[in-house]
Amino acid sequence: MANEQYITFKIEGKIYGINITEIIDIYEKMEGIRIPNAENYIESVINLRGDVVVLISLKKKLKIIKKVEENYIVICEKDKEKYGLLVDNIEGIINVSKVKEEESEDEYIKGFVEKDGKEIIILNLKNIINKN
Amino acid sequence: MATRVLIVDDAIFMRRMIADILKKEGFEICGEAGTGSQAVQMYRELQPDLVTMDIIMPDMSGIDAVREIIKEFPNAKILMVSAMGQQSLVVEAIQAGAKDFVVKPFQPSRVLESVNRVLNLK
Amino acid sequence: MTNYEELFISEAEEYLEQVSDSILKLEKDMNDVEAINSIFRGMHTIKGMAASMGYSSITKISHSIEDVMDLIRSEKLQVSSELVDLLLKGTDYIQSLVHKREIDDNIIKSFLKVIDSIKTGSETFKENNQVDDKKDRKKPEKLSNSEKVIKIIFADDVVLKSARAFVVIKNLQDKNLYIKSEPDFDSIMKENFKDEIELFIKDTPQIETIIEQIKGIPEIKDAFVLKEDEIKKDQEIVIEKKDIKVSLERLDNLQNYASELVIARGRLQQIAYSLQNEELINSLNSTSKIISNIQDEIMKIRMVPVGQVFDRYPRYIRDLSNRFKKKINFVIKGRDIELDRAILNSLADPLLHLLKNAVDHGIETPEERLKNKKGETGSIVLEAKRVKNGVLIIVSDDGKGLDRNKIIEKAISLNLVDEEKVQHLSESDIYSLITNEGFSTKEEVNDISGRGVGVGAVYNVLKQIGGTLEIMSQKNKGTTFTLKLPLTLAIIKTLIVKVSDETYIIPLSHIVETIDIRKEDIFTIMGKEVFILRDEVVPLVRLSNIFKCENTEEKEKYSIVLVEVDDSFYGILVDNFMEQSEVVVKPLKGILSGIHGLAGVSILNNGMPSFIVDVPGVVSMAKEE
Numbered sequence: 056m057a058n059e060q061y062i063t064f065k066i067e068g069k070i071y072g073i074n075i076t077e078i079i080d081i082y083e084k085m086e087g088i089r090i091p092n093a094e095n096y097i098e099s100v101i102n103l104r105g106d107v108v109v110l111i112s113l114k115k116k117l118k119i120i121k122k123v124e125e126n127y128i129v130i131c132e133k134d135k136e137k138y139g140l141l142v143d144n145i146e147g148i149i150n151v152s153k154v155k156e157e158e159s160e161d162e163y164i165k166g167f168v169e170k171d172g173k174e175i176i177i178l179n180l181k182n183i184i185n186k187n
Numbered sequence: 188m189a190t191r192v193l194i195v196d197d198a199i200f201m202r203r204m205i206a207d208i209l210k211k212e213g214f215e216i217c218g219e220a221g222t223g224s225q226a227v228q229m230y231r232e233l234q235p236d237l238v239t240m241d242i243i244m245p246d247m248s249g250i251d252a253v254r255e256i257i258k259e260f261p262n263a264k265i266l267m268v269s270a271m272g273q274q275s276l277v278v279e280a281i282q283a284g285a286k287d288f289v290v291k292p293f294q295p296s297r298v299l300e301s302v303n304r305v306l307n308l309k
Numbered sequence: 310m311t312n313y314e315e316l317f318i319s320e321a322e323e324y325l326e327q328v329s330d331s332i333l334k335l336e337k338d339m340n341d342v343e344a345i346n347s348i349f350r351g352m353h354t355i356k357g358m359a360a361s362m363g364y365s366s367i368t369k370i371s372h373s374i375e376d377v378m379d380l381i382r383s384e385k386l387q388v389s390s391e392l393v394d395l396l397l398k399g400t401d402y403i404q405s406l407v408h409k410r411e412i413d414d415n416i417i418k419s420f421l422k423v424i425d426s427i428k429t430g431s432e433t434f435k436e437n438n439q440v441d442d443k444k445d446r447k448k449p450e451k452l453s454n455s456e457k458v459i460k461i462i463f464a465d466d467v468v469l470k471s472a473r474a475f476v477v478i479k480n481l482q483d484k485n486l487y488i489k490s491e492p493d494f495d496s497i498m499k500e501n502f503k504d505e506i507e508l509f510i511k512d513t514p515q516i517e518t519i520i521e522q523i524k525g526i527p528e529i530k531d532a533f534v535l536k537e538d539e540i541k542k543d544q545e546i547v548i549e550k551k552d553i554k555v556s557l558e559r560l561d562n563l564q565n566y567a568s569e570l571v572i573a574r575g576r577l578q579q580i581a582y583s584l585q586n587e588e589l590i591n592s593l594n595s596t597s598k599i600i601s602n603i604q605d606e607i608m609k610i611r612m613v614p615v616g617q618v619f620d621r622y623p624r625y626i627r628d629l630s631n632r633f634k635k636k637i638n639f640v641i642k643g644r645d646i647e648l649d650r651a652i653l654n655s656l657a658d659p660l661l662h663l664l665k666n667a668v669d670h671g672i673e674t675p676e677e678r679l680k681n682k683k684g685e686t687g688s689i690v691l692e693a694k695r696v697k698n699g700v701l702i703i704v705s706d707d708g709k710g711l712d713r714n715k716i717i718e719k720a721i722s723l724n725l726v727d728e729e730k731v732q733h734l735s736e737s738d739i740y741s742l743i744t745n746e747g748f749s750t751k752e753e754v755n756d757i758s759g760r761g762v763g764v765g766a767v768y769n770v771l772k773q774i775g776g777t778l779e780i781m782s783q784k785n786k787g788t789t790f791t792l793k794l795p796l797t798l799a800i801i802k803t804l805i806v807k808v809s810d811e812t813y814i815i816p817l818s819h820i821v822e823t824i825d826i827r828k829e830d831i832f833t834i835m836g837k838e839v840f841i842l843r844d845e846v847v848p849l850v851r852l853s854n855i856f857k858c859e860n861t862e863e864k865e866k867y868s869i870v871l872v873e874v875d876d877s878f879y880g881i882l883v884d885n886f887m888e889q890s891e892v893v894v895k896p897l898k899g900i901l902s903g904i905h906g907l908a909g910v911s912i913l914n915n916g917m918p919s920f921i922v923d924v925p926g927v928v929s930m931a932k933e934e
Contacts, residue, residue, distance in 0.1 A: 090901065
């Protein structure tokens with residue numbers, strides 16, 4: 056039976072997960088600079104050990120109202136470029152045997168899993184890191 | 188026996204001039220041709236020791252004539268007679284097997300120099 | 310992939326490029342001995358490499374072509390356009406096989422059969438002519454150690470110098486001694502030499518006789534064998550090959566480290582100056598020089614001749630012109646001009662687009678051309694030129710030109726300009742409208758604008774590497790695209806400026822001068838802010854507006870960066886100048902690509918990223934405001 060690992064994190068009280076294979080690293084939030092004339096969900100760019108990395112506001116992308124500041128950056132990669140996703144707090148790693156892939160209305164959500172009675176929303180990274 | 192030369196040129200004036208230069212030096216003009224195809228035909232009949240060949244001529248060009256002649260007679264000795272500004276054509280003729288060239292207008296001594304060199308080639 | 314495989318692919322690739330280039334030369338001049346030899350040598354080498362790798366199909370194909378070339382070399386076979394096609398086909402097959410693309414065995418078999426029939430055909434021809442020079446079938450590669458160089462000096466009154474030189478060369482060729490010349494064959498044929506040339510020949514006991522024969526050729530002043538030490542140094546390199554191969558990845562790493570070193574140096578300098586420690590400053594200065602030298606050397610390694618990319622195109626143009634039934638004379642100029650490898654590579658596709666457009670939309674069909682009183686054959690020129698601070702790459706055609714009115718019509722319908730503004734646009738501005746994405750995405754635009762596809766892509770690539778694009782066109786006369794490129798990509802000299810609480814980088818290449826002005830010096834003419842500089846009205850570009858900066862305050866004094874774009878001056882208005890600095894440019898990729906007004910990003914000495922301003926971009930954004 057295929058066992059998959061997910062990194063889970065919190066955004067405004069809800070738990071989200073991304074497949075561990077899609078994640079490179081996790082950092083504490085750091086200061087960057089604003090990108091003029093960019094889409095509103097593109098928060099800033101930072102210097103990550105010599106790499107210029109774009110930070111993406113998941114709250115803006117997923118249309119979640121922001122009440123608290125994000126504390127962490129989840130670094131992932133798409134088309135050989137690194138991106139940072141802003142999240143409130145890191146929960147941990149979960150093992151799940153199978154993700155219930157549901158037909159979702161939301162292109163950014165891949166599906167849902169349940170762990171210890173809590174619902175975890177699995178994100179579709181490919182669609183989140185997209186120009187449109 | 189005198190060296191036999193075939194002169195190929197579409198202008199009678201040019202043929203006369205070359206013939207005069209060569210006759211003075213004891214060459215025998217065994218034939219004159221005014222076109223490329225005529226030149227090929229006359230070469231077959233006369234098998235001369237040397238051909239002077241104009242490049243631009245009606246019906247068959249001097250270069251094609253060189254090709255035809257060399258194909259049948261690989262050791263044919265052909266001297267191209269060119270005008271200024273025909274450099275690439277001269278190169279083509281040399282590639283086709285002509286041994287040397289002179290450029291119009293020419294000095295008699297210059298013509299004889301090339302003629303003698305070509306004749307001395309093995 | 311094993312190391313051998315990698316090396317095999319990269320080397321085979323090189324030889325294949327050389328071969329297909331030579332095949333195309335051969336097509337233009339079927340007697341091009343140099344090209345014939347080059348194809349022969351290339352195939353011979355590929356055969357050897359493939360055989361040692363155990364690639365039997367490649368070995369067979371290259372062997373068969375080598376044989377054919379040998380027949381041509383010894384003039385037992387004439388080059389024809391059918392043969393050229395066949396050579397290209399064979400090269401294609403090898404290319405596919407090198408890249409592990411399967412080819413049906415039957416295809417290869419039938420190819421080899423055709424080649425065989427050609428070979429036997431010429432064999433009969435040989436017998437008829439009773440020419441026998443089997444002993445001449447030597448491989449030129451082995452001879453490099455026993456070469457001699459003959460210097461030929463022409464008489465002062467030589468006429469048709471090239472043809473005269475060719476008489477000498479042909480003479481040596483007939484004796485099977487000729488290897489190559491200096492300058493090369495093409496240059497000699499174009500009379501690109503003064504009154505002497507050097508010919509490389511195989512060593513022979515009869516060399517003295519040969520010299521005498523050459524001296525006997527009319528209009529040759531002198532001929533003699535050069536002594537070892539008289540041969541130019543770079544020629545020795547050709548003979549001995551003192552280069553080594555370095556993987557591009559290593560080179561890139563090296564460059565990245567050097568770039569980081571430059572950043573680290575900047576940071577150190579800041580610290581040293583703030584500490585005011587003279588000893589530290591002095592030793593840092595000398596370290597700094599060494600770092601600059603390393604940087605320079607690495608940049609030089611990265612420079613490659615544009616021919617590396619340009620030489621891929623003749624083949625492409627040839628295929629394309631056949632497909633579109635156009636007659637085209639394609640000319641490449643300046644293939645020796647050097648450019649940073651990364652820049653050159655990023656241009657490979659954009660140039661392809663431009664050339665394709667030139668063939669497809671630029672050059673008319675032969676019938677159309679005749680109707681327009683032009684020669685049947687159109688001409689496309691791809692030229693590289695060295696200019697101050699950079700390199701120009703010019704793609705020009707003598708085709709029908711862009712349709713100015715239709716571009717304007719389309720631009721208005723796409724809301725790119727309004728009718729009133731169009732009146733103020735320069736010719737070059739109007740043609741530049743086709744670089745807008747609206748023009749390039751829609752299929753039907755092709756037919757309307759004559760161009761479209763790709764031009765937007767070209768523009769974006771140029772923006773990323775800090776280049777500019779200028780388009781000029783004239784109805785029925787043709788179109789010219791001029792790409793202006795920086796010499797090297799990685800490091801540029803810049804001015805760092807402050808705009809409200811943000812920092813931006815402006816490349817020095819665009820800057821004319823910097824000026825401080827007071828608030829009262831700014832005027833408004835027709836809704837646009839301007840200032841007066843030496844009696845000239847200069848439009849202002851307020852960077853805080855363009856970049857929608859927050860926390861902007863009205864100030865008493867401003868700083869102006871005077872820039873020049875398309876022969877006009879503009880004043881970029883900022884709050885302060887910070888410093889001049891060399892920065893390492895990183896291109897904008899992924900979701901950052903295509904953001905208006907930004908040309909790249911860099912990490913400053915303080916460790917923070919900062920965006921590099923796309924100067925022409927912000928100027929046009931200001932015009933549209």
